[in-house]
Amino acid sequence: MIDATHVSRRYPRGITALADVSLSVEKGEFVFLTGPSGAGKSTLLRLLLREDVPTGGTLRVGGRDLARLSPGEVQSYRRTVGFVFQDFRLVPRRTVLENVTLVLRAMGVDAPAQRRRALQVLQAVGLEQRLESFPPELSGGEQQRIAIARALINDPHLVLADEPTGNLDPDLAWEVMQLFREMNTRGTTVVVATHDRELIRRLGRRTIRLDRGQVAGA
Numbered sequence: 365m366i367d368a369t370h371v372s373r374r375y376p377r378g379i380t381a382l383a384d385v386s387l388s389v390e391k392g393e394f395v396f397l398t399g400p401s402g403a404g405k406s407t408l409l410r411l412l413l414r415e416d417v418p419t420g421g422t423l424r425v426g427g428r429d430l431a432r433l434s435p436g437e438v439q440s441y442r443r444t445v446g447f448v449f450q451d452f453r454l455v456p457r458r459t460v461l462e463n464v465t466l467v468l469r470a471m472g473v474d475a476p477a478q479r480r481r482a483l484q485v486l487q488a489v490g491l492e493q494r495l496e497s498f499p500p501e502l503s504g505g506e507q508q509r510i511a512i513a514r515a516l517i518n519d520p521h522l523v524l525a526d527e528p529t530g531n532l533d534p535d536l537a538w539e540v541m542q543l544f545r546e547m548n549t550r551g552t553t554v555v556v557a558t559h560d561r562e563l564i565r566r567l568g569r570r571t572i573r574l575d576r577g578q579v580a581g582a
């Protein structure tokens with residue numbers, strides 16, 4: 365599913381976020397990405413979402429070199445990926461319903477179907493009663509769960525989550541991981557960046573460790 369060969373991402377002023385990273389993730393796998401702050405986890409996830417491109421090496425998802433997608437292909441590629449950002453990126457002046465159904469609207473799904481599907485994913489994160497709320501009216505953990513619902517609404521082939529449980533209490537964090545796990549048992553490939561050693565230990569999945577932009581263990 366994911367094949368990184370000698371992937372680098374260098375920034376100006378000599379900053380190297382990723383240096384010669386080679387790794388692969390099989391279709392249907394669930395892997396954790398871990399490592400200290402600044403190790404390159406978010407950078408790698410952003411490359412996988414095709415928000416950014418490597419400055420060296422090749423990153424393939426489903427056999428396709430992400431650096432070679434046309435702008436139109438980038439758009440359709442992103443619709444197959446569910447992404448939970450470290451900073452949520454909810455649209456503050458849109459309701460929860462509008463936030464979670466964004467992708468469905470882009471795909472031309474009709475309004476009743478959007479609402480039905482929104483209710484399903486919001487139920488899964490326990491926030492179906494907040495459909496008409498606006499993100500600033502929600503707590504940090506609630507916003508995080510909305511961001512997760514948004515990532516799952518489209519039944520993506522690949523879910524990328526950047527610290528998806530960072531603002532949640534341990535019970536909620538565990539429930540959210542169960543959601544990812546359920547998606548994974550239905551065939552979705554899942555990559556979760558986290559610092560939470562306890563969560564990693566309890567889930568017992570393969571862990572890829574980054575350190576200063578390099579793979580330090582897999």
Ligand SMILES: Nc1ncnc2c1ncn2[C@@H]1O[C@H](COP(=O)(O)OP(=O)(O)OP(=O)(O)O)[C@@H](O)[C@H]1O
Nearest residue numbers: 375379380381399400401402403404405406407408
């Ligand atoms: N746009 C940018 N310009 C310059 N340097 C950047 C940029 N984005 C990230 N970096 C640098 O790249 C390195 C890796 O950052 P990244 O955000 O991937 O780390 P991380 O592993 O996600 O850390 P954290 O656990 O704190 O979220 C850091 O040293 C960071 O300062």
Ligand SMILES: [Mg+2]
Nearest residue numbers: 405406450526
């Ligand atoms: Mg990060």
